[in-house]
Amino acid sequence: MLDSLDRHSRDSTLFQFTTKRLRDFIDPKHLLIQIDEQFDFQKLVEPLEDYYCRDNGRPAIHPEVLVRALLISSLYNVTSFRRLCSAISENLAFRWFCFLNIDDKVFDHSTISYFIERVGNEGFGEIFQRFNEELLRLGLLSRQMYADSSLVRANVSGRNLSRSGMSVEEFKEKAVEENGLFVLRERQVDKDGVISERVRHFQNSKGRMPLNKVDTDARWSTNKRNKRPNLHYKENIIVEGSGFILARRATHGSEGDWKPVIDMLGQLPIKPESLAADTGYSAGPLRKHLEEVGITAYIPIHPNQKNSVVAQRGFTYHGDHLVCPEGKVLRRRAFHSRDRSYQYVAHQKDCQKCPVRTECLPPKQKRRFVALTMYQPVYLRAKERNESEAYKQEMASRRSTVEGVFASQDRLGWERCKLRGLWKVDCEGYISALAHNFSKAVRKLGGMGPPGPAVISERAAMASG
Numbered sequence: 411m412l413d414s415l416d417r418h419s420r421d422s423t424l425f426q427f428t429t430k431r432l433r434d435f436i437d438p439k440h441l442l443i444q445i446d447e448q449f450d451f452q453k454l455v456e457p458l459e460d461y462y463c464r465d466n467g468r469p470a471i472h473p474e475v476l477v478r479a480l481l482i483s484s485l486y487n488v489t490s491f492r493r494l495c496s497a498i499s500e501n502l503a504f505r506w507f508c509f510l511n512i513d514d515k516v517f518d519h520s521t522i523s524y525f526i527e528r529v530g531n532e533g534f535g536e537i538f539q540r541f542n543e544e545l546l547r548l549g550l551l552s553r554q555m556y557a558d559s560s561l562v563r564a565n566v567s568g569r570n571l572s573r574s575g576m577s578v579e580e581f582k583e584k585a586v587e588e589n590g591l592f593v594l595r596e597r598q599v600d601k602d603g604v605i606s607e608r609v610r611h612f613q614n615s616k617g618r619m620p621l622n623k624v625d626t627d628a629r630w631s632t633n634k635r636n637k638r639p640n641l642h643y644k645e646n647i648i649v650e651g652s653g654f655i656l657a658r659r660a661t662h663g664s665e666g667d668w669k670p671v672i673d674m675l676g677q678l679p680i681k682p683e684s685l686a687a688d689t690g691y692s693a694g695p696l697r698k699h700l701e702e703v704g705i706t707a708y709i710p711i712h713p714n715q716k717n718s719v720v721a722q723r724g725f726t727y728h729g730d731h732l733v734c735p736e737g738k739v740l741r742r743r744a745f746h747s748r749d750r751s752y753q754y755v756a757h758q759k760d761c762q763k764c765p766v767r768t769e770c771l772p773p774k775q776k777r778r779f780v781a782l783t784m785y786q787p788v789y790l791r792a793k794e795r796n797e798s799e800a801y802k803q804e805m806a807s808r809r810s811t812v813e814g815v816f817a818s819q820d821r822l823g824w825e826r827c828k829l830r831g832l833w834k835v836d837c838e839g840y841i842s843a844l845a846h847n848f849s850k851a852v853r854k855l856g857g858m859g860p861p862g863p864a865v866i867s868e869r870a871a872m873a874s875g
Contacts, residue, residue, distance in 0.1 A: 415452075415472045420509050432506050441485065442507040444852045449544065451478065457536040461529050471517050476525045477537065478508050479517075484845035487823035491519035531833050534840035535677075541847060542656055542679045550854055552651035553683040556808040557674075557691055559667045560816050561642040562660070562835070563826040564628030568641045574610070574617030581617035591626060592617070613664065625830040631663035643827060643835050646670045647843070648678065648685070649815050651807065653850060655843040656680075660836040668696045675703070684708060686808040694750070694785025697792060708804040711796060715789050723770075727786055736764055740780055754780040818846050 421431055436443060451474050458473040479494060482504055488494045498504040499516045510516065545551055574581050574594060585592040592612040599605050611626045613619035619630050621641075628641040642663035647655050648671070657677035659670045667690035675682075685700060686708040692715065700707040724735040732740040732754045738761070740754035761767055761777040771778060783789075795801060819825070824842035827835050 415474055420506055436503045440503050442503050445848050448855060454537050454540050458529055458533050461533055471521055475508050480841050481845055484822050484841050491522045495519045526837050531836040534837050538840050538844055545654055546679045551680050554651040555648050555682040555685050556812050557648050557671055557685060557687040558812040559644050559646045561631055561633055561663055562645050564641040564643055565827040565830050566622040566625045566628055566641055571620040576617055578616045582615055627832040629663040645839055648674055649811055653811050653815050654847050658839055658843050660839045667691055668693045671696055672699050686804040694788060697788045708801050711793055750784045751781045
């Protein structure tokens, strides 16, 4: 059951015969005071009240207090919930921000853990979206956006994990695939004759990438080709031109960069005019989706797309047919759904009469077959767009903006997880993104309080138009 939060007690006098308040001992320019003055937490956390039962159990710590505590943990990079509770107990600014008087007892660290389990990533996602809608109302957002991802070190060790010790064929025969992992169950007999079962999880089908049983969601990956891989999660973000994080998602460290982006676009409080990203986002399905929803994509062409047969051998693409360098037509025939490609076929008589047939035709083939991805027209349009000055400007802006955001999150402690399990790590990601956006918004607003209606209207008109 939720008690109403007393919003006046923290600004009452400390003792009976003094006019001093707890806030009088805090610097007026303190970041937490500026955040409290400029944003309405009560409105932000309204959705969380639905996660509580109103007529059963003991009175609960108000969710707004716990959200404020988690915001402190990220803003000041407090490494554990035990240390967070201790810091709130000792720091006057932290106490005031969490609505605790000088003699109030701080809640136990386990309360925060239960709160995260109760609310989950859906609850934190609602707070995140509400805050971004407030940023939009204040006119702080632009329509130029950038996507990127970064690895976050998992809170488990990759040491002392052994391979299966089997050949690849033997492992494939004995391992069972479950939820994308390969599980090996082995019977063990100890010296007393007691039989037990040992369960090990592996990331690949060869039995060479063992996972830590404490957190099997953490996957082997690395940022650099020559750097030793480790157990990671991946933080995927979409940021706008000023550096506010508008959409995010934590995924397995081994997942492709572009895959979460289509769903993340649905989180955005404002429709982008453009989206810039690196080569990891050059996949055809993403490019096609961006075209369909009217978002200009500034994404480099992947080497595999540059090295297609059309680019290498001088074939000319005409949609339903290709024209070879000798002027012969290859008609579009079968569609292969597995690799999403069309097969183009030449006439046998054209190939047999061709003067370059020995160089063009593979052995034992009497006519030329060409497989071409269904996304070829999207790649051709992207190639033309990437030669523009706008592409160069957006790619330069993307690098500076995204690198600044990830540097900020590293300072907030979001380079290593505190929690374990994908959905809990996703909660951490929302808290870190909120902390980043709060601190950036305070700097944008100049620490002078919310802008007036005229300024808000002007900024909103600029953002929409």
